[in-house]
Amino acid sequence: MNVTAWIAMVMLFGATVLTVWRTVRPGSGLGDRAVAFDMIVALIQCGLFIGAVLMGDGIMVDVALVLGLLGFLSAVTVARFVERTGA
Amino acid sequence: MNVVLDIVTAALVLAGASLALVAAIGLHRLGDTRSRMHAATKPATLGVLLCAVGAALQFDSVSVVTKLFVAVALQLITAPVGAHMLARSITRRGAPPPPATP
Numbered sequence: 001m002n003v004t005a006w007i008a009m010v011m012l013f014g015a016t017v018l019t020v021w022r023t024v025r026p027g028s029g030l031g032d033r034a035v036a037f038d039m040i041v042a043l044i045q046c047g048l049f050i051g052a053v054l055m056g057d058g059i060m061v062d063v064a065l066v067l068g069l070l071g072f073l074s075a076v077t078v079a080r081f082v083e084r085t086g087a
Numbered sequence: 088m089n090v091v092l093d094i095v096t097a098a099l100v101l102a103g104a105s106l107a108l109v110a111a112i113g114l115h116r117l118g119d120t121r122s123r124m125h126a127a128t129k130p131a132t133l134g135v136l137l138c139a140v141g142a143a144l145q146f147d148s149v150s151v152v153t154k155l156f157v158a159v160a161l162q163l164i165t166a167p168v169g170a171h172m173l174a175r176s177i178t179r180r181g182a183p184p185p186p187a188t189p
Contacts (some may be wrong), residue, residue: 004097008104008138014113015104015111015130022123031120031177035127038169039114042131043107045162049138050100050156051148061142065158068135068165075169083176 005054009047016043028076041071092144099141103134110134119175124170131166135159 022028022036045064053059106129111125139159143152 001093001097004101004121008100011101011104015107018111019114019127029120030121034173035120035124036114036172037111037167039110039127039131042135042162042166043111044104045135045158046107046130046138049135049142050104052151053096053100053142053145056145058146058148058154061137061151061158063155065161067151068158068162072165072169076172077174079176080168082180 002054005050009054012043012050014048016040018057019043021023030078030082034075034082037078038054038075041067041074090126096141096144099144101112103130103137103141106130106137107136121174124174124177128166131170132163135162135166 019036019040023040028036037066045067048060048064048067052058052064110126110130114123116125117126136159139155143155146155147154
């Protein structure tokens with residue numbers, strides 16, 4: 001169980017590195033960055049759930065809950081900004 | 088019983104993590120913003136759902152499982168809405184319409 005959770009954490013880390021590279025690399029537009037940022041939030045949520053299993057503590061679930069709300073708010077804000085200014 | 092729960096949790100967590108990895112690879116392989124969004128919104132719903140169900144099987148406290156349920160329900164509601172708003176703004180501004188598929 002522990003080993004499997006750590007393997008999943010490593011896979012999530014690789015996915016996060018790839019997604020962060022999509023966010024920061026030159027040539028990707030604001031829409032690309034917003035999509036990648038939305039996915040980073042989801043990946044961190046998965047990592048927090050797995051971390052809750054590893055720690056045996058439920059406090060990580062609260063963090064994931066708040067993070068999901070913040071990610072939704074930021075996605076909506078960036079979408080409205082793109083729609084209004086055409087960046 | 089405990090071993091069965093552990094195995095089911097391991098399978099669910101591994102499925103969620105591999106879905107996230109495949110989506111991250113798709114974020115690089117696909118060539119259009121909306122195609123990338125097609126890859127990126129899968130772990131936002133299904134990956135989070137799988138990881139949360141796997142984590143819920145390991146906790147026997149009602150409060151933690153309830154919070155996990157609320158987190159997943161919120162994610163299932165908000166992720167498609169956010170993705171839809173992003174896709175709409177990208178479509179209205181800048182990105183040309185996708186080519187017709189046969």
